[in-house]
Amino acid sequence: MRVLLLADIHGNRAALEAIREPHDLCLVLGDLVDYGPEPGACVDWVKRHAHACVRGNHDHGVAQDVEVQGVGGFRFLTACTRPFSVAALNPCQRRFLADLPTSRMVNVEGRRFLLVHATPRDPMDEYAPADPAFWAPRLAGLGADFVCVGHTHQPYSLDVNGTTVINPGSVGLPRDGDPRAGYAVLTVTEAGVQVELKRIEYPADQTVRALFASAIDPTAKQTLADLYQGGPNVSRWTGRSGGAPVPATAAG
Numbered sequence: 001m002r003v004l005l006l007a008d009i010h011g012n013r014a015a016l017e018a019i020r021e022p023h024d025l026c027l028v029l030g031d032l033v034d035y036g037p038e039p040g041a042c043v044d045w046v047k048r049h050a051h052a053c054v055r056g057n058h059d060h061g062v063a064q065d066v067e068v069q070g071v072g073g074f075r076f077l078t079a080c081t082r083p084f085s086v087a088a089l090n091p092c093q094r095r096f097l098a099d100l101p102t103s104r105m106v107n108v109e110g111r112r113f114l115l116v117h118a119t120p121r122d123p124m125d126e127y128a129p130a131d132p133a134f135w136a137p138r139l140a141g142l143g144a145d146f147v148c149v150g151h152t153h154q155p156y157s158l159d160v161n162g163t164t165v166i167n168p169g170s171v172g173l174p175r176d177g178d179p180r181a182g183y184a185v186l187t188v189t190e191a192g193v194q195v196e197l198k199r200i201e202y203p204a205d206q207t208v209r210a211l212f213a214s215a216i217d218p219t220a221k222q223t224l225a226d227l228y229q230g231g232p233n234v235s236r237w238t239g240r241s242g243g244a245p246v247p248a249t250a251a252g
Contacts, residue, residue: 001109003027005168005184007117007150009046010058011036011085012172012228013210015181016045018202019171023185027106029150029168030056030117030124032097033085034078035224036172037210043093055100056117056150057124062086063098080220105144109188114144118151130156130167139163146186146193155182155197166195179204179230204228 002022007029009016013036028050033039039062046053058078061068065086068079086094102123106113119126121138128134128149139147139160147165154176155169169182176182180199187194208225216224 001025001188003108003113003186003188005029005148005166005186006050006171007031007168007183008056008153008170008172009036009042010034010170010172011039011042011081012181012207013038013041013045014204014206015172015202016042018181018200019183021183021185021198025108026050027113027115027148028053029115029148030054030100031058031150032056033062033089034058034081036081037084037207037214037216039085039088040090040093042172043089043096047096052104052106052115053100054104054115054117055097055102055124058085059097059100060124062089063094077220077223080217084214084216108186109190111145111188111193112143113146113148114142115148118149120147125151127152128165128167130154130158130165132158132160135160135165139165153182155184157184157195157197164193164195168197169199173224173227179228 001024004021004023004026008031010031011033026049028046032042032046062085068082103116116123118124119128119138120142147163149167152167153170153174156167158165166184168184171181171183174182178199181202182199185196185198207228211221211224
């Protein structure tokens with residue numbers, strides 16, 4: 001069985017629709033909205049295609065119309081795009097986000113996959129690096145073979161005391177210096193599970209055109225356009241210029 005694992009779509013329809021991997025099951029790890037210019041289309045895609053989806057912090061914020069204030073970093077981008085995201089969704093789409101569970105256990109070919117947006121300890125907000133020492137106490141007693149997470153926008157696969165932690169990276173707004181859409185494909189057989197962390201080019205110009213046609217703050221538009229297209233702001237905003245990533249904030 002092939003499982004398509006997606007996270008952090010963030011209103012980027014063009015990136016989402018570029019992922020056309022053959023799969024038997026689609027699992028989504030939250031943050032369908034904010035930042036990007038087409039949140040409604042992304043919510044509808046997930047409603048049609050996902051076998052299971054969990055709620056991210058941005059899904060919760062848009063569903064509840066949580067006001068965000070910030071003058072820098074991704075919190076600034078959240079503050080600028082949150083009113084747009086709320087207004088762009090119809091009541092059914094916002095209800096879908098509000099009804100998403102914060103965690104879900106899915107059985108695939110006899111293996112237990114726990115889905116959360118951030119961590120099992122704090123499902124929507126805790127930032128989880130690819131660090132076995134960080135993960136070990138958070139996995140104890142879960143009874144899961146795999147823990148699938150998003151939130152950091154940075155892909156990794158990590159074995160910790162017999163449990164595999166998988167972060168597929170971000171579909172819509174990666175933070176590792178590579179602007180291509182990130183996702184994972186899991187091939188589940190009786191013999192084991194093969195994890196592939198994958199990237200794909202997508203027509204970022206479509207996202208940028210939709211972005212500049214929106215009512216989002218002009219400064220946020222330019223920053224997002226640079227991030228989508230791998231422009232000059234990427235290293236400053238992602239913390240990548242050949243070095244280590246800058247820790248994310250709660251607006252991840």
